[in-house]
Amino acid sequence: xxxxxxxxxxxxxxxxxxxxxxxLSIGNSVIYDGxxxxxxxxxxxxxxxxxxxxxxxxxxxxxxxxxxYDLLHLIIEGAKWTIGAGLLITFMxxxxxxxxxxxxxxFKKPLFQSFESFFDSFSVIPMTMISYFVLQHALTFSNGTxxxxxxxxxxxxxxxxxxxxVPTITFYLGNEIKLLLHEEFVRSAKILGGRYPHLLxxxxxxxxxxxxxxxxxxxxxxxxxxxxxxxxxxxxxxxxIVFHGGDIDSVTHEWTGLLGMYYPSFMSHPWIPLVPILFxxxxxxxxxxxxxxxxxxxxxxxxxxxxxxTTPIEVIPAAPSFSFVK
Amino acid sequence: xxxxxxxxxxxxxxxxxxxxxxxxxITLGATPALFNGLSLNITQYFQAIGNLVASLLEPSSLxxxxxxxxxxxxxxxxxxxxxxxTIFASSFIISLILAIVIVYCLTCLDPxxxxxxxxxxxxLESLPxxxxxxxxxxxxxxxxxxxxxxxxxxxxAGDQKIRALPIICLSIPTTIMFTxxxxxxxxxxxxxxxxxxxxxxxxxxxxxxxxxxxxxxxxRFFFFTKTNIWLMLSNLYIIEYxxxxxxxxxxxxxxxxxxxxxxxLLLIYxxxxxxxxxxxxxxxxxxxxxV
Numbered sequence: 001x002x003x004x005x006x007x008x009x010x011x012x013x014x015x016x017x018x019x020x021x022x023x024l025s026i027g028n029s030v031i032y033d034g035x036x037x038x039x040x041x042x043x044x045x046x047x048x049x050x051x052x053x054x055x056x057x058x059x060x061x062x063x064x065x066x067x068x069y070d071l072l073h074l075i076i077e078g079a080k081w082t083i084g085a086g087l088l089i090t091f092m093x094x095x096x097x098x099x100x101x102x103x104x105x106x107f108k109k110p111l112f113q114s115f116e117s118f119f120d121s122f123s124v125i126p127m128t129m130i131s132y133f134v135l136q137h138a139l140t141f142s143n144g145t146x147x148x149x150x151x152x153x154x155x156x157x158x159x160x161x162x163x164x165x166v167p168t169i170t171f172y173l174g175n176e177i178k179l180l181l182h183e184e185f186v187r188s189a190k191i192l193g194g195r196y197p198h199l200l201x202x203x204x205x206x207x208x209x210x211x212x213x214x215x216x217x218x219x220x221x222x223x224x225x226x227x228x229x230x231x232x233x234x235x236x237x238x239x240x241i242v243f244h245g246g247d248i249d250s251v252t253h254e255w256t257g258l259l260g261m262y263y264p265s266f267m268s269h270p271w272i273p274l275v276p277i278l279f280x281x282x283x284x285x286x287x288x289x290x291x292x293x294x295x296x297x298x299x300x301x302x303x304x305x306x307x308x309x310t311t312p313i314e315v316i317p318a319a320p321s322f323s324f325v326k
Numbered sequence: 327x328x329x330x331x332x333x334x335x336x337x338x339x340x341x342x343x344x345x346x347x348x349x350x351x352i353t354l355g356a357t358p359a360l361f362n363g364l365s366l367n368i369t370q371y372f373q374a375i376g377n378l379v380a381s382l383l384e385p386s387s388l389x390x391x392x393x394x395x396x397x398x399x400x401x402x403x404x405x406x407x408x409x410x411x412t413i414f415a416s417s418f419i420i421s422l423i424l425a426i427v428i429v430y431c432l433t434c435l436d437p438x439x440x441x442x443x444x445x446x447x448x449x450l451e452s453l454p455x456x457x458x459x460x461x462x463x464x465x466x467x468x469x470x471x472x473x474x475x476x477x478x479x480x481x482x483a484g485d486q487k488i489r490a491l492p493i494i495c496l497s498i499p500t501t502i503m504f505t506x507x508x509x510x511x512x513x514x515x516x517x518x519x520x521x522x523x524x525x526x527x528x529x530x531x532x533x534x535x536x537x538x539x540x541x542x543x544x545x546r547f548f549f550f551t552k553t554n555i556w557l558m559l560s561n562l563y564i565i566e567y568x569x570x571x572x573x574x575x576x577x578x579x580x581x582x583x584x585x586x587x588x589x590x591l592l593l594i595y596x597x598x599x600x601x602x603x604x605x606x607x608x609x610x611x612x613x614x615x616x617v
Contacts, residue, residue, distance in 0.1 A: 117350070120343070121354060124556055124594065124595055125591055134357055221452060229456075229563070233579070270460075
């Protein structure tokens with residue numbers, strides 16, 4: 001499969017982009033201890049002073065924010081938080097959803113349906129609304145007070161973002177597995193004595209894998225969008241510090257914080273919130289590329305193995321079975 | 327007799343379904359009471375559920391408070407609700423019409439071009455809604471600076487209502503989503519023999535599309551529209567915040583208490599539930615092959 005994946009140029013470029021971003025980000029905190037280039041005053045040749053924020057230029061590729069921090073540097077520092085959290089949340093969502101879905105698919109129909117209707121509201125009510133409602137008090141704290149430790153806050157936020165999405169995924173996957181279980185090939189495998197784990201591994205997984213790949217992409221986009229929404233609503237990943245005058249700051253330098261802090265001023269300095277949004281978009285598009293590459297590679301490798309297993313029928317040139325009598 | 331029995335059974339199931347979902351919403355609405363800071367507090371949670379049920383049974387007792395001024399919840403939340411519904415319904419209709427027109431145009435084109443368009447729709451769909459909102463706002467302000475014409479109001483101040491820009495902003499991602507789904511379903515439909523029969527009989531492309539294909543496509547579209555509604559609602563939430571419009575989501579955000587939140591959830595969920603049940607009731611015989 002990897003052999004086919006490497007041949008997809010778009011997907012590999014996208015993967016390289018994301019990996020570089022995360023590696024640079026981790027490198028920044030390991031080597032520079034998370035320091036970020038900061039220039040608050042600039043003098044031009046005539047000696048006139050200009051103050052931050054600076055618009056994008058050759059000196060600052062993406063401009064600076066109001067405190068003079070270099071935005072490109074900030075983005076790189078924040079990448080590991082945002083992308084890492086997004087991937088982790090998505091992965092956990094799907095893992096838990098899959099496990100529960102596998103269990104639920106074995107339930108009798110009335111029980112399954114009652115579970116489904118109990119959680120039905122989750123499929124209609126916006127995630128942003130629920131998670132904002134729950135997270136808002138837990139994650140904002142004013143400057144000077146001692147909040148809960150950082151890892152607890154991050155864990156709590158991740159848990160909320162995972163738990164509230166699990167029901168929808170569970171029922172989606174549960175229904176898919178149920179449908180597959182009613183297929184003829186699964187039934188015949190059952191008659192031949194296949195148990196549930198065997199059926200899952202051998203007969204259902206091959207049909208479920210492409211669905212999971214697509215689901216992963218959808219969920220990842222969804223997680224990033226929810227993080228963006230929460231950022232705009234000023235609930236940042238890892239916590240929001242509220243200063244005395246109503247100013248806010250993010251604990252980590254993750255992207256949503258940049259977005260939420262500067263979006264009120266985006267009419268005057270449009271580049272500050274646009275930069276994180278741009279990187280969000282790039283990340284999402286990169287993921288689209290990677291997953292479509294994976295999907296294609298998966299398909300190719302299946303075709304290949306199918307071709308390997310079925311030995312081609314050798315066509316023997318038919319000997320003339322009759323000849324003309326003359 | 328058999329039919330009546332199955333009808334009774336069906337309505338009984340619907341009732342059970344509704345009750346279970348309402349219980350689900352109430353337990354969901356009370357979740358903030360479950361967390362005391364970051365730790366769990368189960369007794370407080372059950373207490374909150376009890377209080378919530380008690381106050382929901384007596385709607386006139388529901389209140390919301392703002393800086394210690396307590397006001398009754400009920401007429402106010404409905405006014406806000408109407409505002410949200412207006413924006414939601416108008417952009418739903420606008421997007422649907424636009425999507426149908428786009429899909430019709432695409433069916434007239436060369437399949438190779440359609441494939442290109444499909445790909446680009448995939449990328450467009452992955453743009454976050456906030457990017458679209460920001461670009462639109464910037465564009466309108468830029469237009470205003472250049473020409474002096476303010477096409478639509480950019481943001482609301484005070485009690486002023488703005489609708490044009492929220493509707494446009496909500497319609498753009500929705501149109502993209504709808505077009506993608508409708509295009510997929512239309513292509514599926516065009517494979518079917520009745521379409522070839524219709525065009526073989528000499529019906530024009532226009533007639534075949536609007537009289538025969540579209541009906542079937544829309545039927546399925548409305549049947550599977552739950553995810554779309556969900557996506558639209560979550561976009562609406564952020565759009566209301568951005569444009570400072572006075573919809574129900576902002577109401578919940580500003581005056582958040584367990585009661586307001588739960589009432590808002592009920593107001594959003596129940597109409598959608600009724601819509602799906604009615605739709606299922608009236609069209610299930612048409613959709614046998616799907617369900």
